Amino acid sequence: MGVQKWLNLDEAKKVNEYEREPVPVSEVKGFKKFVGLVAGEHIAGTEFVIGPLFVIHGVAAADLFLGLLLGNLLATLSWTLICAPAAVKTRLTIFFQLEKICGFNLVSIYNFVNGLLYAVLAAAMIGVSASAIGILFGIKGPGLTSLYPESFSWVLIIVAVGSVIAIVATFGFDMVAKFSSLFAPWMPLIFLAAGLAVLPQLGVTGFDNFWDVANTKIWTGVPLEGQSKYTFWHVMIFAWLCNNAMHIGLSDMSIYRYARKPTYGLASAFGMFIGHFMAWIASGILCALALTEGNSNPSPGEIAYMGAGIAGLICVVVAGWTTANPTIYRAGLATQALFPSMKRWKITVAVGIIAMIMACFPAIVSKLDQYLGLYALVAAPVGAVVLIDIFLFPKIGLISNFAEVAKLKFNFSVALVWILAMIAGYLLYDYFKLDFYFFMAVPSWIIAAVLYVLAAYFQQKVLLKKEIAQHL
Amino acid sequence: MKAVLKIISYLGLALTIIPVFFVLGGSLDDASYKTLLLVGTLCWFFTAPFWMFGKKE
Numbered sequence: 001m002g003v004q005k006w007l008n009l010d011e012a013k014k015v016n017e018y019e020r021e022p023v024p025v026s027e028v029k030g031f032k033k034f035v036g037l038v039a040g041e042h043i044a045g046t047e048f049v050i051g052p053l054f055v056i057h058g059v060a061a062a063d064l065f066l067g068l069l070l071g072n073l074l075a076t077l078s079w080t081l082i083c084a085p086a087a088v089k090t091r092l093t094i095f096f097q098l099e100k101i102c103g104f105n106l107v108s109i110y111n112f113v114n115g116l117l118y119a120v121l122a123a124a125m126i127g128v129s130a131s132a133i134g135i136l137f138g139i140k141g142p143g144l145t146s147l148y149p150e151s152f153s154w155v156l157i158i159v160a161v162g163s164v165i166a167i168v169a170t171f172g173f174d175m176v177a178k179f180s181s182l183f184a185p186w187m188p189l190i191f192l193a194a195g196l197a198v199l200p201q202l203g204v205t206g207f208d209n210f211w212d213v214a215n216t217k218i219w220t221g222v223p224l225e226g227q228s229k230y231t232f233w234h235v236m237i238f239a240w241l242c243n244n245a246m247h248i249g250l251s252d253m254s255i256y257r258y259a260r261k262p263t264y265g266l267a268s269a270f271g272m273f274i275g276h277f278m279a280w281i282a283s284g285i286l287c288a289l290a291l292t293e294g295n296s297n298p299s300p301g302e303i304a305y306m307g308a309g310i311a312g313l314i315c316v317v318v319a320g321w322t323t324a325n326p327t328i329y330r331a332g333l334a335t336q337a338l339f340p341s342m343k344r345w346k347i348t349v350a351v352g353i354i355a356m357i358m359a360c361f362p363a364i365v366s367k368l369d370q371y372l373g374l375y376a377l378v379a380a381p382v383g384a385v386v387l388i389d390i391f392l393f394p395k396i397g398l399i400s401n402f403a404e405v406a407k408l409k410f411n412f413s414v415a416l417v418w419i420l421a422m423i424a425g426y427l428l429y430d431y432f433k434l435d436f437y438f439f440m441a442v443p444s445w446i447i448a449a450v451l452y453v454l455a456a457y458f459q460q461k462v463l464l465k466k467e468i469a470q471h472l
Numbered sequence: 473m474k475a476v477l478k479i480i481s482y483l484g485l486a487l488t489i490i491p492v493f494f495v496l497g498g499s500l501d502d503a504s505y506k507t508l509l510l511v512g513t514l515c516w517f518f519t520a521p522f523w524m525f526g527k528k529e
Contacts, residue, residue, distance in 0.1 A: 178524075178525060181524065182520055182521055182524060182525075185485060185516075186485060186488065186513065186516050186517075189485060189488040189489045190488060190509070190513070192489065192492075193488060193489055193491075193492040193509060196492045196493075196495075196496060197492050197495050197496075197502070197505060199496065200495065200496060200498070204496075308506065308509055309505075309506030309507075309509060309510060310506070310510050311488065311506065311509040311510045311512070311513045312509075314513060
C-alpha cells in the first residue's frame with residue numbers, strides 16, 4: 001500500500017466496517033492478521049505502567065512468574081472459548097448484537113458508557129506515548145502519580161500524538177491491522193532488550209544468580225512505603241481479567257467477527273505472553289533499576305529510555321499508538337451505534353478528539369487500573385447476557401434476540417440483570433475490601449448469566465403467555 | 473529489490489536483539505548498544521512497509 005493511500009481521507013470515507021450487518025465471508029481475515037493485531041494491541045505503552053505496579057506493590061518473584069503464566073493462559077482461553085465463538089457465529093459487533101437482544105434505547109446507554117470508557121483507555125495510551133516524545137524534546141512529562149497537565153508544550157505533544165492515532169483509526173479495521181502488524185515483530189524485541197540490558201546494573205552476572213537478584217532487588221515481596229501488598233492472586237487475576245471487557249465482556253466481537261474460525265481466538269496468546277508476560281517482567285526490571293537509582297516516580301518514557309535509549313522512546317510511542325488505534329476504532333463503532341445515520345469516520349475523528357482532550361490530564365494514566373476496573377464492572381455482565389442469548393437460549397427453548405423479535409426498544413429483563421449484576425459485583429468488591437473492581441468480573445459475569453436465564457424465562461414464558469391469554 | 477529490502481529488514485530486527493547479549497557478556501558498552509538498537513529500528517521501519525504491504529492478501 002502506497003504512502004499516499006495511507007493518508008488519503010477519501011479512502012477512509014469509503015471503508016465499510018459492517019457496523020449493522022454481518023461481516024461477509026469474503027471479508028474474513030487470516031490468522032496472521034489477528035496475530036499482528038493482538039500482538040500490537042497488547043504490547044502497549046501501559047505495560048510500562050503495569051509491570052512497575054507489581055514491583056512497587058511488593059510481589060514476590062515466584063508469585064509474579066506463576067501468576068502471570070496462569071492468568072495469561074486463562075485470558076487466552078477466555079478469548080478462544082467465549083469471545084471468538086460468539087463473534088464467528090454472529091459476525092456482528094457486540095453493539096449491534098446487543099441491540100437485537102435488549103433494544104435500541106437500552107443499547108444506547110451501553111454504547112455511550114462503552115464509548116466513553118474506550119476513549120478513556122485510548123487517552124491513557126496517548127498520554128503514555130506523549131511521555132516518550134516529551135523526553136525526546138526535553139519536555140518533562142508528568143510522572144506515574146501526577147494528576148494534572150504541567151505545561152503547555154506537553155499539551156501540544158498530546159495533540160500531535162492523538163491526531164495520528166485518530167487518523168489511523170478512521171481508516172478502519174484493515175488500516176488498524178496493517179499499522180499493528182508493521183510494529184508487532186519489532187516491539188517485543190525492544191522490550192526484551194531493554195529488560196535484559198539493565199540486568200548487569202542490578203547485579204546479574206549470569207543465569208545462576210538471576211533468581212537471587214530477582215528476589216532481592218526486583219520482586220522483593222516487600223511493597224514500597226505506603227503501598228498495599230500484592231500476592232500471587234493479584235497477579236493472576238490482573239493478568240486474566242485486566243482485559244475482561246474484551247474477552248468475557250465480548251467487546252472483541254468487533255475484532256473477531258472477521259475471523260475465519262473461532263480457534264483464531266488463540267491469536268490472543270501472542271498478545272498475552274509477549275505483552276502481558278514478557279513486557280511486564282521487562283518493565284518491572286526497569287522500574288526496579290529506576291527505584292535503586294532514586295527515581296521513585298518514573299514515567300514510562302524514562303523507564304524505556306533507561307533500558308533502550310531513543311529506540312526505547314520510539315517503542316513507547318508506537319506501543320501507545322498500536323493500542324490506541326483499535327481502542328479508538330472500537331469507541332467509534334460504539335458511538336456509531338448511537339447515531340446509525342452518521343458516518344463512522346466522522347464519529348471516529350470526534351472520539352479521537354475527545355480522547356485527546358482527556359489525555360491532557362495525566363490522572364487518566366495514573367488512575368488507569370481503576371478505570372479498567374470500572375470498565376470490567378460495566379462490561380462483564382453484558383458479555384454473559386449476549387453469550388447466553390446466542391448459545392444457550394436456542395437449546396432451552398427461549399427466544400434469542402428477543403428485542404428484535406418482539407420489537408422492543410428497551411428490554412427490561414436485560415436492564416434489570418445488568419443493574420443487579422453490577423450492584424452485586426460492587427457489593428462483593430466492597431465486602432471483601434478488594435484492590436480492584438475487576439476482581440469481581442467473573443462473579444458478576446456468572447450472576448448475570450444465571451439472572452438472565454431466570455429473567456428471560458419469566459419474561460418470555462410467564463408475561464408473554466399472560467399477554468397472549470388476554471388477547472384470546 | 474523486494475528480497476534486498478527483506479534482508480535489510482530482518483538484519484534490522486537482528487540488530488535490535490543481538491547487541492543486548494554482548495552487553496550481558498560485558499563486551500559492549502551501554503552507548504554503543506543503544507546506538508545499534510536505534511540503527512536496527514530505523515532499518516526495520518524504513519524497509520518493512522515496502523514488502524509487508526506490497527501484495528494483496
